Amino acid sequence: MAQSVDNLPSVRNNAPATAAVEACLAAQGALGADLVLLAPVDQAIVDVNWSETCRAAPSCVIQPTSAQIVSAVLQIIWQFQVLFAIRSGGHSPNPGWASIGEPGILLDMSRLDTVSISADASVVSVGPGQQWGKVVEALSPHNVTVVGGRLPSLGVGGLLLGGGFSFFSGEYGLAADNLRSAEVVLGNGTIVEASAQVNPDLFWALKGGGPNFGIVTRFDLVTIPIQRVYAEVVVYAPAETHTFLRALAAWQLGAGASDLRATVLAVSSLGGTTLAFIYSQPVAARPDTFAAFADIPVLATALPPTNLAVLELMQVGAGQVNEAAQRHDYRAVSTQIDGDLYVGMFDFWAERAADVHSKTVANQSFVIQPITSNLAQKGLENGGNPLSLDPSGMSWWTTLIDWEHAADDDVVRSVSIATTEEWKKRSNIGLEYMNDCSRDQDPLASYGSESVAKVCDVSQKYDPDKVFQKLQQDGFLLKKLGVC
Numbered sequence: 001m002a003q004s005v006d007n008l009p010s011v012r013n014n015a016p017a018t019a020a021v022e023a024c025l026a027a028q029g030a031l032g033a034d035l036v037l038l039a040p041v042d043q044a045i046v047d048v049n050w051s052e053t054c055r056a057a058p059s060c061v062i063q064p065t066s067a068q069i070v071s072a073v074l075q076i077i078w079q080f081q082v083l084f085a086i087r088s089g090g091h092s093p094n095p096g097w098a099s100i101g102e103p104g105i106l107l108d109m110s111r112l113d114t115v116s117i118s119a120d121a122s123v124v125s126v127g128p129g130q131q132w133g134k135v136v137e138a139l140s141p142h143n144v145t146v147v148g149g150r151l152p153s154l155g156v157g158g159l160l161l162g163g164g165f166s167f168f169s170g171e172y173g174l175a176a177d178n179l180r181s182a183e184v185v186l187g188n189g190t191i192v193e194a195s196a197q198v199n200p201d202l203f204w205a206l207k208g209g210g211p212n213f214g215i216v217t218r219f220d221l222v223t224i225p226i227q228r229v230y231a232e233v234v235v236y237a238p239a240e241t242h243t244f245l246r247a248l249a250a251w252q253l254g255a256g257a258s259d260l261r262a263t264v265l266a267v268s269s270l271g272g273t274t275l276a277f278i279y280s281q282p283v284a285a286r287p288d289t290f291a292a293f294a295d296i297p298v299l300a301t302a303l304p305p306t307n308l309a310v311l312e313l314m315q316v317g318a319g320q321v322n323e324a325a326q327r328h329d330y331r332a333v334s335t336q337i338d339g340d341l342y343v344g345m346f347d348f349w350a351e352r353a354a355d356v357h358s359k360t361v362a363n364q365s366f367v368i369q370p371i372t373s374n375l376a377q378k379g380l381e382n383g384g385n386p387l388s389l390d391p392s393g394m395s396w397w398t399t400l401i402d403w404e405h406a407a408d409d410d411v412v413r414s415v416s417i418a419t420t421e422e423w424k425k426r427s428n429i430g431l432e433y434m435n436d437c438s439r440d441q442d443p444l445a446s447y448g449s450e451s452v453a454k455v456c457d458v459s460q461k462y463d464p465d466k467v468f469q470k471l472q473q474d475g476f477l478l479k480k481l482g483v484c
């Protein structure tokens with residue numbers, strides 16, 4: 001790195017736009033035109049993103065095929081002092097997290113897409129640019145799966161670095177808690193391993209600390225012995241929303257806390273609630289464990305009771321989500337489990353969501369994710385993680401918004417912001433789950449001062465030049481906390 005640092009003064013004299021073009025040309029000279037795509041880049045590559053809010057055309061797109069190439073790219077980025085962004089699956093709806101315009105370099109990880117299964121199928125090594133559907137599909141013939149994303153198109157890299165909430169997290173913990181090791185390219189280009197044995201502080205920090213320490217080029221995940229599961233999806237009318245929310249809390253405090261094979265995925269909107277019952281093994285009929293919901297009248301059945309492969313379950317989920325190209329945002333807050341609280345907050349939100357819908361045709365929805373106390377326990381058993389979760393059960397709430405026009409961005413987001421602020425006042429739990437956080441939220445700060453201090457130490461130790469704070473364009477970055 002000494003050589004690059006020597007180069008800095010002359011580079012700094014250049015206008016930033018010129019530096020980015022020069023960095024792109026230098027990268028292309030070193031790595032070839034196959035891996036370094038100069039502007040104007042093919043629109044299809046620019047547009048790999050989930051939300052239109054993140055469309056941006058960079059000075060060049062670099063598509064590394066190995067950790068060594070990522071290392072070379074980071075050295076060029078440092079030498080030319082150019083802004084960059086890292087994109088794995090591109091599902092972050094936050095503008096500038098996994099997208100960047102000119103002047104800037106987009107590191108598109110999509111060609112780091114290995115899925116390599118150990119001989120006994122106990123560990124799968126995955127490239128960050130792979131999608132969870134492909135990982136699950138490859139594991140299926142071995143009768144195992146992984147704790148990973150709930151939709152096929154979700155990226156591996158971003159989801160794991162934010163923690164990762166799966167259908168199986170109640171039983172097995174966060175996706176990141178099931179990491180055995182990872183390969184990381186540090187800011188100075190050095191390639192290191194991280195595991196409980198090697199660089200254990202870095203390993204701990206990767207399990208929810210976000211993009212603050214290095215670029216992860218390989219994740220080794222422990223597999224879990226699940227292949228087929230029970231699922232059923234019902235729809236409740238809007239008039240049943242309060243009954244449903246109270247039943248959800250009762251279930252979370254009762255059978256849902258002890259029967260760890262059971263989980264639910266519920267999306268409530270002004271149009272009613274879609275609820276999936278999921279059991280992590282095949283069974284003949286809806287298990288009694290879901291009895292808390294038995295008395296709610298069903299308006300429609302979206303998926304009759306069935307046993308299906310994990311990938312098929314993910315595909316059912318994809319059918320429920322609006323994956324079409326338009327603007328999206330989501331927002332996170334955590335609370336205690338409390339039916340009255342859920343009902344009060346739903347009403348607070350619904351009034352505002354209806355108002356904005358009538359003005360902008362934005363669709364908003366309201367999701368409460370059940371977090372078992374076992375989930376926190378699994379994290380501790382596996383060496384802990386930066387989220388430092390309260391060991392009592394809780395709920396991770398998120399509001400999702402789909403809308404069409406940039407001119408509506410502020411008014412549409414204002415509903416979620418107002419709801420989050422109100423919910424935070426009524427909540428006993430400060431955690432904001434990174435993967436569900438919006439651009440102005442501060443998930444790292446919500447992990448608590450002890451965690452933040454450790455995360456700061458890791459950043460200082462592995463990225464002393466602060467490459468990921470200074471040159472990474474945006475993201476849930478430690479520098480925003482102003483404490484390190």
Ligand SMILES: Cc1cc2nc3c(=O)[nH]c(=O)nc-3n(C[C@H](O)[C@H](O)[C@H](O)COP(=O)(O)OP(=O)(O)OC[C@H]3O[C@@H](n4cnc5c(N)ncnc54)[C@H](O)[C@@H]3O)c2cc1C
Pocket residue numbers: 050085086087088089090091092093097098109128148149150151154155156157158159160161162163164165166210211214215216217321435436474475476
């Ligand atoms: C429809 C939908 C469904 C979702 N469902 C779930 C769910 O079931 N469970 C859940 O936990 N979350 C879920 N999420 C949230 C999801 O985890 C985040 O959007 C996550 O960022 C997606 O990962 P990605 O690889 O696509 O991220 P990207 O958008 O590519 O990146 C996100 C962030 O991570 C950084 N990053 C990405 N890869 C790397 C890397 N290799 N090294 C360093 N930094 C990197 C990026 O720079 C960026 O800051 C969902 C999101 C959507 C849109």
Ligand SMILES: *[C@@H]1O[C@H](CO)[C@@H](O)[C@H](O)[C@H]1NC(C)=O
Pocket residue numbers: 141142143
């Ligand atoms: C997977 O399970 C099926 C059905 O039980 C069985 O026939 C098959 O041999 C199993 N495959 C492996 C690789 O264990």
Ligand SMILES: *[C@@H]1O[C@H](CO)[C@@H](O)[C@H](O)[C@H]1NC(C)=O
Pocket residue numbers: 322326361362363402403404
């Ligand atoms: C909102 O939902 C309606 C009904 O499902 C749909 O027709 C419309 O396209 C959605 N609008 C947006 C912006 O997602």
Ligand SMILES: *[C@@H]1O[C@H](CO)[C@@H](O)[C@H](O)[C@H]1NC(C)=O
Pocket residue numbers: 001186188189190461462463464
């Ligand atoms: C890169 O940074 C790491 C972490 O600070 C350090 O251990 C390593 O020696 C550095 N490598 C070089 C070549 O400077």
Ligand SMILES: CC(=O)N[C@H]1CO[C@H](CO)[C@@H](O)[C@@H]1O
Pocket residue numbers: 047048049050051052055325326
């Ligand atoms: C791969 C993918 O979904 N790309 C989409 C990204 O967003 C743009 C604009 O919304 C769409 O046109 C792309 O299809």
